[in-house]
Amino acid sequence: MRTSPSIRCRRRTIPVISVLSFLALVLAACGGGTAGSKGSATSASITWWGWTPTTQVAAQYIQAFNKVYPHIHVTYKMLTIAGYNAALRPALASTVGPDVFDVAPGAANGSVETYAPDAVNLEPAIARALGSNWQSKLSPIGVSSMMSGGKLTGISVGAVYSGTVWVNKNLFDQYHLSPPASLTQWVSDCQTFKAHGVGCFVQGVGQTAFNEDTLQAISDDIQPGVWARAIQGQVPWTSPVVVRALTTWKSLFSDGIMEKGALGVQQYPDASNDFVSGKYAMVMMGTWYMQYSTPSGLSSAISAAGVGQPKNFTMLPIAFPDVAGAGHPGALYGDADYGLAVNSRSSHQAAATTFAVWLGTSTAGQQQVANALNDIASLKGVQPNWPNISLVSPGGQQPVLSKLISNAVLSSEPRLATVSPNLQLAIGVASTTVASGSATPAQAAATLQAAAAKMPHHGAV
C-alpha cells in the first residue's frame, strides 16, 4: 500500500518527538532542583517527620509555635518506629525529604551518627539563641548525645527514662492489692488478677528492644551500673550479674508474671493497647508514658486501642520491683528522647532551624514539651506547669509524676544511646532464647559475649 509523503513524514516525526520528549523528561528529572536557597527564617511551609511525639502532642507544639511565628506552617508526619529509617533514608537522599526530622542517640532509630551527614550543624543557631554558654543551659545528656564528629546534629527536645512499671490503680484498688515491691508480691498479685480473669503484667517480648529495659532494670536491681558497663565492653556479658539477670528474667515467665505468649506480642501496639484498654494491670514503660496521665491523652490511646467508649483510669509509675532481693530497686536510666535535625538539602533551612531552636531551647517551647508529659524538658529549670495540666486523677498522680521527674533528671545511666544495632540484636536474641527455654541464661550470656567480642568497640556506639 502506498502512503503519501506527508503521512510518511508524520510517521517518522512522531517517534522522533516521542524519543526527544522522553529524553527531555529524563534530563529534567536528573537535573533536579538546587538546594542553595535557605529561605526565610520567619515565613515558609515546612515538613517535620518523626516517630515521636504523637500527632496530638505535635499539634500542641505547632499551635504554640505559631503564636510566635504565625507565618511558618509546620506539617507533621508521624511514622512508625519500625518504618522510620526505611522511609527517611531515601527521603534524605532526594530533594523532597522533610525539612525537619527526628534524630536520636544510639543506633536504634533515627541515629544521630547515621544521619549527621544529612543534617545542618545547629551549633551556631543554638549559640545565637542561648548565648556562648548555651551548653550550661541545657541538660548535658541532651547535648552530648546529639553531637557527632564535633557537629550538633540535632537539638534535643527532651529526655526519656525507663526502669518503671506502670500500673492501673483502679484494678489494684478493685482487688485490694498493692503494687508489687518484690518478686514474691508480684507473683501473688498476678495470681489474684488471673483468678479474676484480669491480665497481670504485659510486655511485648517480640519487640526485643524493650526487653533491654526490663533486663537493665533487673541487672541494676542486682548491682547498679553493671549492665551499662557491659554495653561499653568494660564488663563481660558472662558476668555473674548478667547471668543472674537473665535467670531472673526467665523466672518472670516461669512464675506466671509475664503474660502467656509474650514472645509473640509486640510492645507497640499490642502490649500498650492491652494495658490502656484495661486488659492488663501492669506494663513495662518509661517516662514517655506520662502523656497518658491526662484525660485527653489516655482517652485517645484507649480509642486507638479499639475501645468504642473510652473509660479513663488512674495509671501510676512504680519502681521496678526488687525481683532479685538485692535491695537496689528503682534505678532509672535514660537518654535524650529525640532531637530535631534540619535537612541539609532543605530549601527552607532557615524556617526549619527557627522551629527546631524554638522547640528545643525557648522557655515557651520547652514549657510545651514539659506540659505534654511526653518528655522531660531539655532546658534546665523547666518543669511541667501542673496547675495548667489536666490529669485523670490530679491528687493521686501529680505528686508521683513530680517525684519521677525529679529522680529521673538525677540519673546519668544511659539507656539505649550507647548500644549498636548489632549488640541490640544480640541482646534481643539472648532475651528471647532464654525466655523460650532454647538456651540457659549461662549459654545465652556466653553467646552474647561471643557476638559482642566480634563487634567494633564490643557493640558500643
Add this chain to the structure above:
Amino acid sequence: MTRTAADPAVRSSPKPGSRRAPAGRAAARTRRRGLRRSSGLPWILPAFIFVVGTVYYCIGYTGYISTLSWDGVSPTPQHVGLANYAQVFHDPVFWDTIRHTVVFFAVTFTVQTAIGFSFAALLHSKVRLPNLYKVIIFIPVVLAPATMAPIFRQIFSATGQFNTILEHIGLGALAQPWLAQSSTALPVIMAITVWEWTGVTFILYFAAMTQIEPEILEAARIDGASGVTALARIVWPAVRGTTIALGMLSVIGALKTFDVPYLVTTGGPNFATEFLGTFIYRVSIPQAEVGYGAALSIMLLILALGGALAFGLRGTRRS
C-alpha cells in the same frame, strides 16, 4: 562450502545482465520491509530505556553495593570485594531462611494446589450459587496483608479466638500461644499464606479447566470412569501447564515472602519465621548493613531465577 538453490542468498541473487527477476523483486521488498521494521526502534526505545534504567540498572547497582561495607548514607563506603558473600555462607540465619523458604514453599504450594484444584473441580460441577463461592474463595486475595496482620496476631495470640474455639469444641488441650513458639509460628505463617493466596490458585485452575473439551470427559464417563478417575487421569494432566506456572510463581513468591512474617511475627521468635525478605530488610534498615543486605538480595535473585528455571525446564521436558 558450496551454495545450493536452497540457500536464500543463492535464490535471491539475480543473474548478471538479466532483467530483475520476480525473486529479486521479492528480495527488494523484503529489504524495504526490513528497513521499515528497523524504524520501529524509536517506538520501543523509551520503554527499553525505562526497563533497562529501572530494572537492570538497579540489579547492577545492587550488585555493586554488595561489594561495599556501607550503612546506606555514609559518603565513604569501603570496598570489601566478595567478603559480604563469604559472610552470607557463614551466617546461620541465612541457612535458617533457606530452610524456612523450602518448607514454606513445599507446604503452601501443595496445600494451595490441593485446595484450589478441588474447589475449581467442584465449581465446574453443578452447584448452587457458584458465583457466591467464587467470591468467598477469592476475597482474601484482595485484602491487604497490613490490614489482616493485627487481626491474625489477635486470633493466634495466647488469649485469641483460635484458642477459644479449640476450648469450646473440647480441644482445649491443644490451645497454646501459637505465635510465641518457634515450633508453631511458622505453621501459622503458612496457614495465613494459604488462606490469602488459594483464591489465585483456584481461579487459574478454574480457567484452565474451562479449556478441557467436555466431549473428552463425556467419553471417559461413557467408558465407565468415575469422577475421581476422570479428575486424576484427564483433568489433572490437562492442567499441568497451570500447575507448572503456579509452581514457578510459588517458588518466586516463597523467596520473596516478606509481608506476612514481617507484619505478624517480625521474623520471630528467635528467627523462627525469618525469610530472605525479612532478613534483607532487618540487615539493611535496622542494622544499617546495606552492603550485606545487597549481597543477600543478589543471592535471592539467583535463587529465584534458578528456581523458576528449574520449574520451567522440568515443564518443557515433560511437554
